[in-house]
Amino acid sequence: MEGRLDRQFYRRDVLEVAPALLGKHLVLAGEEGQRSVYTISETEAYRGGEDRACHANKGRTARTEVMFGDGGQLYMYLIYGMYWMMNIVTAGQGIPQAVLIRGLKEAAGPGRLTRLMGVDGSYYGEDLVASRRIWIEESGLNLSYSAGPRIGIDYAGDPWKDMPWRFTINP
DNA sequence: AACACGATTTCG
DNA sequence: GAAATCGTGTTT
Numbered sequence: 001m002e003g004r005l006d007r008q009f010y011r012r013d014v015l016e017v018a019p020a021l022l023g024k025h026l027v028l029a030g031e032e033g034q035r036s037v038y039t040i041s042e043t044e045a046y047r048g049g050e051d052r053a054c055h056a057n058k059g060r061t062a063r064t065e066v067m068f069g070d071g072g073q074l075y076m077y078l079i080y081g082m083y084w085m086m087n088i089v090t091a092g093q094g095i096p097q098a099v100l101i102r103g104l105k106e107a108a109g110p111g112r113l114t115r116l117m118g119v120d121g122s123y124y125g126e127d128l129v130a131s132r133r134i135w136i137e138e139s140g141l142n143l144s145y146s147a148g149p150r151i152g153i154d155y156a157g158d159p160w161k162d163m164p165w166r167f168t169i170n171p
Numbered sequence: 172a173a174c175a176c177g178a179t180t181t182c183g
Numbered sequence: 184g185a186a187a188t189c190g191t192g193t194t195t
Contacts, residue, residue, distance in 0.1 A: 044178070046178075053178070054178090055178080058191095058192070059192095061191080061192075062191090063190085063191065063192090077178090077190085077191090078188095078189070078190060078191095079177060079178065079179060079189095079190095080176090080177060080179055080180080080187075080188065080189080081177090081187070081188030081189035081190075082179080082180085082187070082188055082189080083179050083180070085178060085179090087178085100178055102178085109179070109180070110178070110179075111179045111180060112179090112180075150178070151178070151179095152177085152178050152179075153178060155176095155177085156178095172194105172195080173193105173194085173195075174192105174193080174194075174195090175191105175192095175193085175194095176189105176190105176191095176192095176193105177189105177190100177191095179187105180186105180187090181185100181186090181187090182184105182185090182186085182187105183184085183185085183186100
């Protein structure tokens with residue numbers, strides 16, 4: 001028995017998936033069958049080609065390719081030359097959307113949590129539905145949350161920089 | 172081939 | 184307030 005989230009969970013609009021991921025358990029398989037479990041506490045939605053804050057807005061490139069693929073895969077990218085960002089692709093083929101994991105109960109900040117978990121570019125394209133080293137499980141938690149503007153994307157301009165697409169679990 | 176810059180974090 | 188640090192998209 002495993003409460004792993006299935007393909008259908010990810011094949012929805014990013015604005016549904018991003019808040020739905022709050023409280024879910026992110027599981028990382030370590031060596032010798034050990035598992036590390038983290039609880040997602042903060043997410044951000046990046047929605048398609050029109051969203052000027054979304055990397056896919058630049059078009060289909062080697063880096064953004066996975067976002068155009070099926071939901072449930074990881075979109076990893078390096079920022080500022082030193083921090084790996086972990087994103088989960090949502091929606092179906094041809095619809096470039098992704099959820100940035102911005103915080104875990106165990107670590108605040110998108111760059112800090114990947115460092116804590118030891119996840120990097122080698123996870124680009126990893127399929128959370130089938131992978132043996134990383135996936136997300138149902139937790140049973142259903143916590144209240146708040147929505148607010150996304151961080152660090154003022155360059156996207158109106159109306160994108162003000163869209164309330166950042167979701168955080170309430171304290 | 173060269174350049175500018177970023178979905179961040181840390182230190183002074 | 185500013186540095187660290189490099190892959191990626193853009194321009195030459």
